[in-house]
Amino acid sequence: MGNNSTKTIEIPINSPANKSPPRPLHQPQYSSASRPATILAKPMSDVTSYYVLDKELDRGQFDITYLCTKKATGLNFARKSISKNKLTRRGDKEIVKREILIMQHLSGQPNIVKHKATFEDLRNIHLIMELCSGGTLSDRITLKGSCPERAAAAIGRAIVNVVCACHFMGVMHRDLKPESFLFSTRNEDALLKVTSFRHSVFVKEGKVYREIVGSPYYVAPEVLHKSYGKEIDVWSAGVILYTLLSGVPPFYAETEKGIHDAILQGQIDFRRAPWPSVSDAAKDLIKKMLTRDPKKRITAP
Secondary structure: OEOOOOOOOOOOEOOOOOOOOOOOOOOOOOOOOOOOOOOOOOOOOOHHHOEEEEEEEEEOOOEEEEEEEEOOOOOEEEEEEEEHHHOOOOOHHHHHHHHHHHHHHHOOOOOEOOEEEEEEOOOEEEEEEOOOOOOEHHHHHHHHOOOOHHHHHHHHHHHHHHHHHHHHOOEEOOOOOHHHEEEOOOOOOOOEEEOOOOOOEEOOOOOOEOOOOOOHHHOOHHHHOOOEOOHHHHHHHHHHHHHHHHOOOOOOOOOHHHHHHHHHHOOOOOOOOOHHHOOHHHHHHHHHHOOOOOOOOOEOO
16 A cells, blocks of 8 residues: 555454255346346346255345355355346446456455356356355454454455456445455465455546445545545445454444444544554554545545
8 A cells, every 4th residue: 555655564464154055046038039138238148057056155135145066066056146126226237247246357356255156047147256164254353353463464465456356447445344355265374365345336436436336434524525536445444454453443433324423533542452462553543544534535546
């Protein structure tokens, strides 16, 4: 990251239900003339012809993620199935198409989950992705509480790498949070990868974004003011880093409004434990990432 001369610091930072897989549903056959229109503007295809469905791994508002195995190779992947019936609001279909495009665009970056294939049938859109089996960053924070500073740097670097890769390739993530990151395996030295891009957009030079997106603890103040750019990702990464080192977010309240009020006030506590024992370099980096004025905030190169 660049902006002011920043001292490099070592910040090492440092299941779902086993439900029986659902039976594949029969897909009616259509002639080319009567075939329903697709969301992805390409022919429908049967994902079960190529992948064997296994247990459920995760469940979201619009999607369910399963373990699956590629028939041709026996290799395991994650299959994210997005229900088309739930894409009812204006713009939902465009959001899904954009998410897929961004995943394809960023695939291959070391700290970004690899996109393998996309299928669409009558009921769902299926994204085949690299399997990350090590659990979420949020799980590790909950399990371990605050991380020793030495344990915090690897995770901090991985998150910064995601921000740098996204911004270099013209993408603003807009919803970085611990729940968005998965470890590739359960090993202590496993790669950390961001897996969700639902709120991400391709950055248009000079455009001011006004849509309120993101998660309460991690949203930047300029998002709440409805006037922001890609600098918001640096803020979110700074909040994650603070949380990793202390075990609690820097802006806390019992309600979403209270959290937003605390963010707008911008008072960061470095007095309580463990902050007296954290290096000045680490605290200085966090202060630069959580600078309220986005024009003065440290940037991703």
